[in-house]
Amino acid sequence: MISDITIGQYYKGDSFVHKMDPRIKILITVIFIVMIFMCKNFLSLLLAGIFLVASIFASRVPFRMFFKSLKPIVPIVIFTAVINIFYIGGGKELLSLGFVSITSKGVFTAVFMAVRIVLLIMSSSILTYTTVPTMLTDAIERLLSPLKIFHIQVHTLAMMMTLALRFIPTLIEEIERIMNAQKARGADFENGSLTDRAKALVPVLIPLFVSAFRRAYELAFAMNCRCYTGGAGRTRMKQMKLHISDFAALFVFAAGFVGIILINKFFGVVI
């Protein structure tokens, strides 16, 4: 069903990871993503994997939630892997059929890319599973606030993100409601040719847009009535405070980062 989408989903809990400062969580996620893309041999990849699994355990979010977030990207992973196998040359030639040739470097790259994408999705899932969307955008706003000197409206961007995230579940609910109503009037979304099915979406999309605009206007009015004028001079209800544990976590990941550089250096690279 549509409601299976896990974007921006929060998994309630009170683990160490849930309580961490969201700014640090974002920083760590960025560090980790850079880490995965620096892995050049299996040992470093293993180290990154250990960091990920340890973080999942620390977050106490069940593993099946992570498999759920992986499901939609399986085709992308397979596609990238296949492309890499055929297009990357170099290393030992393993198989050659006329103009197609598969090399050891191609196979390694394919495996690495697949593992990297999986790690990437899982690590960003830890972030979204353990952080409420509003806290996440709040943290992004603070991390990006130095950009203000370039006259970038960081607050406005963050507010737009918060609102967009907030309305994803509402709109999903709305789609289901409208689809049910049109089905009750005999609309058929499951059968017929591709053009028939595309046409069948019109009675869903029009009411959806109408209601999205209506909601946007209502929201704008409501914000106006509460004197919202943008970021200037706005104070915060929830202050973010860094704790020693936040620094400790950051330090551990920084150490992992260095570890990967060293492993690459001393154990030889395969891609």
Place this chain on the structure above:
Amino acid sequence: MSISILETKNLTHIYSKGTTSQVDAIRDVNLKIEKGELVGIIGHTGSGKSTLIQHFNGLLKGTSGTVLLDGKDIWEDKSKIRNVRFRVGICFQYPEYQLFEETVYKDIAFGPSNMKLSKDEIDRRVRNVIKFVGLDESYFEKSPFDLSGGEKRRVAIAGVMAMEPDVLILDEPCAGLDPKGRDTVLSLISQYRKSTGSTVLVVSHSMEDISKIATRVLVMNESKLAYYDTVDAVFSHSEELKSMGLNIPALTSLFLRLKEKGYNVNTNIYTLEKARDELLTLLKGGKSE
């Protein structure tokens, strides 16, 4: 006895079964609805009314139990479920948000066109049904988005009526309307049933509204069928209804208070005439203790 038009047997629906957010929306519902009745479905918010009615046209399939339409299981042939939807028309809560066509005419014609009827038949139905909802043909070329809230609601209801379903189900048709709009919609529904002879189910959480038009009342409480009986019989349980969080009609609550004070009165009173008679007997006979 003849076959009931709609019947459920041990109907149960559980949302998100097996997860932490599991909800037993309806449990073990058994009911029979006879042809030509106007059944009011009442219950507190979240008692499972909307979930129940979505089983009647196969938008939802029960976790267990069956739904019979004219004595036949609606899920007997899965590919025929669309025909069930034409025979059991549901108009959802806030139906005005499902309008999408350029003109009122086209929007009302959406249901009948999905039924693959002839052009003439569609035209007949649209012209017929606009009268039922108290509007006229001058509305046909207007955009549904330019109408007032109450008019939109009526056009949307007409869109379902135009399928000429054997059973018409309306989910909270009066929600969000002003008192005058509510009375209009209620009397339209009542007239529609009288002139077409079809079976009508009206969901509401207001007993006042239901008591005005229904022949029978079905009360849902905490996912279960609490009562299903004539209006009189259900209202004789007014104290229990009150404890289920239902706002009973003002008249009924007056008689409840009288009874609390020690007067010997009936409490299943919801019309002005009955209230007058009951008060007169009380005053004449001096039934008080």
